[in-house]
Amino acid sequence: MAVDKTPSQVATSALQAIPFGSIIGGPLKACVEAQALAAKTTWEFIQNVGINIDPKTGEKRAVNVSFSFIQGGKLVQLNIPLLTIVPIPYIAIHEIDINFKANISASSTSTSETTQSEAKDAALKASASMRFGVFKMNADMNASYSSKKDSKATSDSKYSVEYTMDVAVKAGQDSMPAGMSKILELLGNALDVSDPTGTLEVNATQLIIENGKEKAQLIATYKDGSGLLAPDKLIITGTGVNAEDFKISADSRIIDLPAGTYTVKAEGSKKEVVVNVIAGETPTTTGTPDAGDETNS
Template sequence: MQEVGLTVNPQTNQKEAVNVSFQFMQDGRMVQLNVPLLTIVPIPYIAIQNVDINFKANISASSSSVQESSSSQSIDAGADIKAKAGWGPFSVEANMKANYSSKKDSKATQDSRYSVEYTMDVAVKAGQDSMPAGLAKVLELLGSAMDVSNPKGTLEVNAHKLTLDPNGNAILIVTYKNCNGLFESEKVKVTDGNGNSCNATETNAESAVFELKAIGDYTVEVTDNADKKLNVKVEQ
């Protein structure tokens, strides 16, 4: 709203609503529509409505073990034994060697493995929340400010023919709106037939009041808009 919908007037340093102005045909004439920008664009008012968190975990484990054992035995007396026997012409001689040993081997291995895998899914759902009451009221007021104006401005008088009253005065009320639909009555100038300017006796936000004291023709114009000029006649 600060950056887009509002602007600062460099002369008054006051914040003003930014208007979008465009022209179109209406009843056979070109008119201009002035619309506050804040009333035609959506104002983001985001609110988080739902937050869903899904957690998934996958844990896998594996283990293996191997056991191996072996054993062997041997006999070794560590000495030689000789025996000899004979009968008559024959004889036998035997050599014996004995040993004993015991050996046992064993082997064991174990392997364990673990793995963990997880995923997390987060879903956030946001949407346009209801408008605050204060902002709704502001937009309502700005919506009522939409106005159709003349792209060349509008100059109006209370009458084109005036009559002097018993005090010898003719009251002329002039209203001027610029192309943006803003009153700028201070830019109105009234001159008589001799080119003399008439001073306004009263100037308010909407109009300027002049007291014309002589009969004749008067010209009503706008100082910075040469296209806007009206003629007024004062009669007895």
């Protein structure tokens, strides 16, 4: 009997039919999509947790955590950007292991059986009689023949295909991107200790008008309770003060004032500073040397 090659052909066909592209590419695609989702989650975390958006102007500001404590016998307020004290999720996939195993089995069984017999239904009957003197003999003969032929053949084949796949993904907190690290460094440098009632400062509480001038220059600076410079909240009252005389330069409010007493306040704050402006003495006139005189050193 010839060798049956059907099992090997079945096994080869089954192996070629395995979707290796989907088996290997599927987990890789899922990991890429998971990485993209992780990046989006990080961005949403920064937007929702670390940044406030003004609904009217659309201006974005970092969220600060503020609390008060005593320092040097005074109550002060610490302002800390929230993003510098909470862990930002930076999940990254570091390694992907794909283990694939295919088990293909194929077998074929063929059985052939032939049974042969012959049977022919034929009958022959004969009789004969003979005499030998006073003796007589009779003989009878019977003959039969049968012929029969049977054949039987069986064939059985079976195969199975089984494959398993193990996927191991290792992920963890990734290092912070350089850009975000720089931002957090800047936010860390912005950490500030401020007076919760605000800070009001002037260049001097007593200003002297220089000789030959009619006014002295007042420079006032104000920080609110959160440590934000707010020169537009400064209010200066007194004789001869006009709103058009004010000007803002370098986060300070500047005004030239004639002699008198003035009060510097900040809108929404109870702090105030009284400034006195006084006229200077008229200088004594001294002689001027002639052009021909020489000065010895």
